[in-house]
Amino acid sequence: MKTKLSELFVGVFLLAGVVSVAFLAMNVGNLDSESSGESYRVSASFDNIGGLNAKSPVTLAGVRIGRVTSIQVDRDRFNAVVNMTISSAYNNLPLDTSASILTSGLLGSQYIGLDPGGDIEVLQEGSVIDITQSAIVLENLISKFLFSQAEK
Amino acid sequence: MNWTGFIFVASIGRWAIELTHGLGRAGLFLGEVFLQFDVLFRRPRLLIQQLYSVGVLTVLIIILSGFFVGMVLGLQGYNTLVGFGAESSLGLAVAKLLTRELGPVLTALLFTGRAGSALTAEIGLMKATEQIAALEMMAVNPVRRIIASRFFAAVLSVPLLTAMFCVVGVFGGHLVGVEMLGVDNGVFWSSMQQGVDLYDDIFGGLIKSLVFGFFIGWIALNQGYFCQPNSAGISRATTATVVTSSLAVFSLNYCLTALMFSA
Structure with a gap:
């Protein structure tokens, strides 16, 4: 017993x-969000990626649809190439979709926001997003403001 | 001739020889335990008995400690984070601290105190009362019959106990953070799910605890098996188990953290 x-x-x-x-x-x-099945890869070039890093979310209308996989520097054009995967459930994004680096909250982590365009063709495996907007760097913003004040 | 100088140098030499001898003996002992791996499948009942005395009887202290550690993390984390207006990250802070560091390390220390010392004392008493010699007289391999099942029970128990510690700790943090201090329930869980990585944080912590269980089991059984077979020897061996295991846990924790999380 x-x-x-x-x-x-x-x-x-x-x-x-x-x-x-x-x-x-x-x-x-x-x-559940890691192993969400099929996805396709796209890349985009930015002048400045700010605090973006691998594993940062990629969002559409605020909803996470993918992740940044890697970030490299283009040796010839001196800008950053961001590779990301997007879930295959969203394989109808127009080719002229624009990507911008946004910040969640005032000083929160940074993520990529996608803004769909109107093209008939869609983003596929290996597509490059042409229209991009870099991260807003606080120091640059402050220096612009200070210079504009000095000119007055 | 200055004899005190010679004696001093000789004592260093004796210390080094004893240290090397002890380490070599411990290594051979571990090898012998691994050679008896098949006893787990031949006589699973031995393992189940040891899982009961090593694992099940440790659950209560693990759950109570985990709950209080989680609660204090919730309280301290809230008081610190609210200064930055970042109390929404409380769930993340509690979960990361628990899965990466506090869960594996505190579970290993509690396990050393609760189960490791008991293993050493038990084996040491078996040796002092010549039960081990009696087994050998009956041509029963004592390593096979009494050591192997205890060792593998320790290796298996520590990761499971660590997982329980982390889960209970998260709920302790939840109780203080959400129920008492008013952090939003959804934000608590979603910040945790966004920030805690399955492979880096959770599997990393469990790998740590597996290594800790391995070393605690090894140290405890080695100390018991080779102790001086009298009451003073058993007491020394039990103390040595707790001291050596705790130091091993802390130093290994740093090394493993540097290996796994530094990239």
Whole structure:
């Protein structure tokens, strides 16, 4: 009897451990958004990416539809090339969609916001987004403001 | 002739030889334990017994500690973050701290105190009362019969206990942050889900705890198996288990953090 009860407790212990790992993976981590199936890759060049980094979200109308995968510097044109994946559920984005780097909150993390255009052709695997708007860097903004004050 | 100088140098030499001897013996001991790996499948009941005494009996202290640690993280995190108007990140702060550092390390320390010391004392007493010698007399391999199942039970238990510690801690933080201090429930969970990475944070923490369980089990059983077979020896070995395991956990934690999270 004693051993059977202890075996029951061991079973409960193992199950509780596995359930805890599953809970951490599902509710604390972001398992469901990581493995969201099919996606396609596009890239965009920016003059300045500010605080954007790999894994930053890509949003459409504020809804996350993809992630930044990597950021490189173009050696010839001296600008930043941002590669991102977009979920295949949104494979109807017009080719002249524009990408801008936005900030969530006043000093929050940065993300890419997509603004659909009106082209009939759509973005596909390997497409390049031509119309981009760089991140707003606070120092540049302040210096512009100061120079405009000095001219008065 | 200056004999005190010689004696001093000789004592350094003796210390180095004893250290090397102890390390080599511990390494061979570990190898021997791994060679008996198949006993887990041949006699699973041995493992289940040890999972009960090593794992199940540690659950209560882990859950209580995890809950209080989560609550204090919620309180301190809120008081710090509210100064920046960033209390919406409370869930993220609590979850990251728990999964990356506090969960693995505190669980390992509690496990050392609750189960590691008990393992050393148990094996040491078996040795002092010559039960291990009796097993050998009956041609039963004591490493196979009593050590292997305890070692693998420790390795298996610590990650599971760590996961429980983290889950309970998150709920403790939730209780203080959301129920008592008024952080929004949805913001608490969504900031956590956005910021906590499955591979870096959660699996990283569980890998840490697996390594901790490995070293605690190794140190505790080694200390018990090779202790002086008398009451003073058992007491020394139990103390050595707690001290060595705790130091190993802290130093390994830094090394693993530098390896996994520095990139």
